[in-house]
Amino acid sequence: MKITWIEHSSFLLELPERVLVLDYFGKTRLPLPANKPVTFLASHHHADHYDKAILEHGTDQIWYVLSRDIFGPQDEHHIKVKPHQRYELNGMIIETLKSNDEGVAFMIEVDGWRILHAGDLNDWHWEEENDQDRQENEVLKRRFDRELERVAGRTFDLAMIPTDPRLNDGYNRGLLGWAKVCQLGWIAPMHTFGENDVIDRLLQDPACAELRSRILDLRKGPQVLEDPQR
Template identity: 35%
Template sequence: MKLKYIYHSGFLIEFDEKNIIFDYYKGDIPYIDSEKKLYVVSTHSHRDHFNENIFEMFKDFKNAKYLLSDDIEIEEREAICFLEGRKKYCIDDLEIETFESTDLGIAILITTEGKTIYHGGDLNWWTWHGYETQEEYDSMTERFFNEMKLLKNREIDLAMVALDPRQGDRYDWGLKYFIESTKTKYIAPMHLWDKYEFIDKFKEDNKELLEDIEIIDTHKTAANHFEI
């Protein structure tokens, strides 16, 4: 399995028999074998996670399917599967479990070809010091913890999770809690708004927590790839 970063929260995951693209909205698409199965996942309709042009971009792929959160308003077609939060699906040889976002749409866990991968979409502990009431903080925290309970002790090979510098000193709360809740081998931070230096900051701030986990320098996999 190979990971290639596209942009923001967008990734290409290459398997032996298929490719999966997550949350493409802009950036250069790496070469993709059009003869292999292609699954295009969009976790929600926010403009930094979904681009309606994906249907035109991959129209020449013989075996392309689109796995879209059901908040995305678009005309139904044969190749589209709409996904709800907190559901399980079997699509071809993909075993899929979804979770409810703390913002919009879904997070998604996919098992295929002996690997389990997770893309968090906008499921994160979105808390903003000085910009929320206690009631808003408590509601967000409860919603986030409820989804993390569903992921408790899950064995995950690769997780793509938000690490958002806009949250100030709380930039890493969600990712830290995700790591503490799951048994994840590799983490690819995303949603960084081009501030990739926060990956190094996260590593420096959380050395003990990360002793048994590899944090991928996400942006460095764009030109090459990271093999898992």
């Protein structure tokens, strides 16, 4: 698999027989590889995860898997998804979790790969200034933990997980939560809002020491990942 980090939470995954584009947003057309079917997946409607411009690529060997909160067409090429469901599409199995913010997280089985794109499902622990802030953090944490309970024990060969620098010291809480209950192969940090030096912080963070060798630094450009079946 060739993985390209476009920006923020947007990735292009090129497999031998297909291409996946996850949470793309932007105003220019993507340079999609020729002669391969393409599936766009969008976890929710937020402007940093979805842009209706993707629909301009049409439906010739192109499919769209969109969270149901995204307005737009719904037909055999435009599939609307909701949380806690299982879908089969073109030889892929796509399962969804419920985000504790908006929309869904994606779990994808495709061509021997088990892939997680967490969307906005994260341990959103914001700085607390009062009791209301504390209570809101507790609600978000309970919702996050409830989703992790559903997938405890699973293995993901590639996991794209938020490491949001706006959370300050809590930037890695979500990643550590996933790593506690699931087996993670390659890890692609995301949801960085352009503050991509958060990857350096991850690589130097003692709390992430056991994960360090699996954290991808995609600032350097696309990387080719080994087939997990080898």
